[in-house]
Amino acid sequence: MKLRFIAFMLMAALSFCPAGALWAQQDDISQEQLKKAEVKPEGPVLEFLEKENAALSEKIQEKIGNGSIDPNDQASMLKELGAEAKGVLARSAELRKTITEPTQRLILDMEMVTLGSQSGLVPEVIAIIANWKGDMREAMIITAAQRFQMMKVPMSEEFDALLKELQSSKDPQIVQVAERMLNPFFRSPEGKPFPAFPAGKKTIDDKDLNLERFKGKVLLVDFWATWCPPCRAEVAPLVSVYNKYKDKGFEIVGISFDKDRAEFDKFIKENKMDWAHYYDGKYWDNEVGPTYGIQSIPTMYLIDAEGKVIATDLRDGKLEKELEKILK
Numbered sequence: 001m002k003l004r005f006i007a008f009m010l011m012a013a014l015s016f017c018p019a020g021a022l023w024a025q026q027d028d029i030s031q032e033q034l035k036k037a038e039v040k041p042e043g044p045v046l047e048f049l050e051k052e053n054a055a056l057s058e059k060i061q062e063k064i065g066n067g068s069i070d071p072n073d074q075a076s077m078l079k080e081l082g083a084e085a086k087g088v089l090a091r092s093a094e095l096r097k098t099i100t101e102p103t104q105r106l107i108l109d110m111e112m113v114t115l116g117s118q119s120g121l122v123p124e125v126i127a128i129i130a131n132w133k134g135d136m137r138e139a140m141i142i143t144a145a146q147r148f149q150m151m152k153v154p155m156s157e158e159f160d161a162l163l164k165e166l167q168s169s170k171d172p173q174i175v176q177v178a179e180r181m182l183n184p185f186f187r188s189p190e191g192k193p194f195p196a197f198p199a200g201k202k203t204i205d206d207k208d209l210n211l212e213r214f215k216g217k218v219l220l221v222d223f224w225a226t227w228c229p230p231c232r233a234e235v236a237p238l239v240s241v242y243n244k245y246k247d248k249g250f251e252i253v254g255i256s257f258d259k260d261r262a263e264f265d266k267f268i269k270e271n272k273m274d275w276a277h278y279y280d281g282k283y284w285d286n287e288v289g290p291t292y293g294i295q296s297i298p299t300m301y302l303i304d305a306e307g308k309v310i311a312t313d314l315r316d317g318k319l320e321k322e323l324e325k326i327l328k
Helices: 007-014 031-036 043-065 074-096 102-118 122-129 134-150 157-166 172-182 229-248 261-270 318-326
Strands: 218-224 250-256 276-278 299-303 309-311
Touching: 043 074, 043 102, 074 102, 074 122, 102 122, 102 134, 122 134, 122 157, 134 157, 134 172, 157 172, 218 229, 218 318, 229 250, 229 318, 299 318, 309 318
Parallel strands: 218 250, 250 276
Antiparallel strands: 218 299, 299 309
């Protein structure tokens, strides 16, 4: 788990940049200022990030090595990472008091929002976001919300209040993201009805992509791509499970994030992935993914015969264990 430098975060921020409401005594850097500035960590901020990054990585690796952290146990990772990250954030707050250049404060705060949200530190992240107004405030809220969701960290009422701010944004993309983040399905999908696929979509066999088509079946919806190594690693187990359970009422529909149709067709044929596939060739602009807030792949939903989500944590043999319970 590493601290990341700010370039990626700033690019994300620039894609969500309407003018926000103003709060007194807060930093505010517009997208125009960022475009003109060469924004990179310098001086004390660069030194701090490099030092803390190295120390944090060393501590986490040491704990993995001695068995106090199980890298496959998210709760274990969050607990230990959160404890270490609290110290980093506290030291960051002290350093921030000495930084006079706003873009350097932005770099520092963006890095700490990323670290804090990856570490499950909701109150600490809220405190950092409070330093900002306008464009960067909105970018930080979205950054934190997406990482909390990916790490399955419960968001507090206070953080929900930040998301609700975004519902009045002038940017429809930000409004859409905020409303999705506030939707109970995306907080905890298990036991809830799986949302319908977007209307008018078809699978590569020219059949309609809709839930009615799979009614009465246990369905796995798999968001994936041939270029994604973790996705490829799941292919052989998926083929095995599909062949074992397809005659017992199990189906799969793959939602591809590929952009090379020839490569996609070759891959599914060679690997005998003989289930339904949706492909539109639009990569991360895939037209089905946004309905489900897909931020990373592979993402899987296992749905029961009534259309409710059974589970989403299905990698490393967990899918077959679920099917063993359902389709005896």
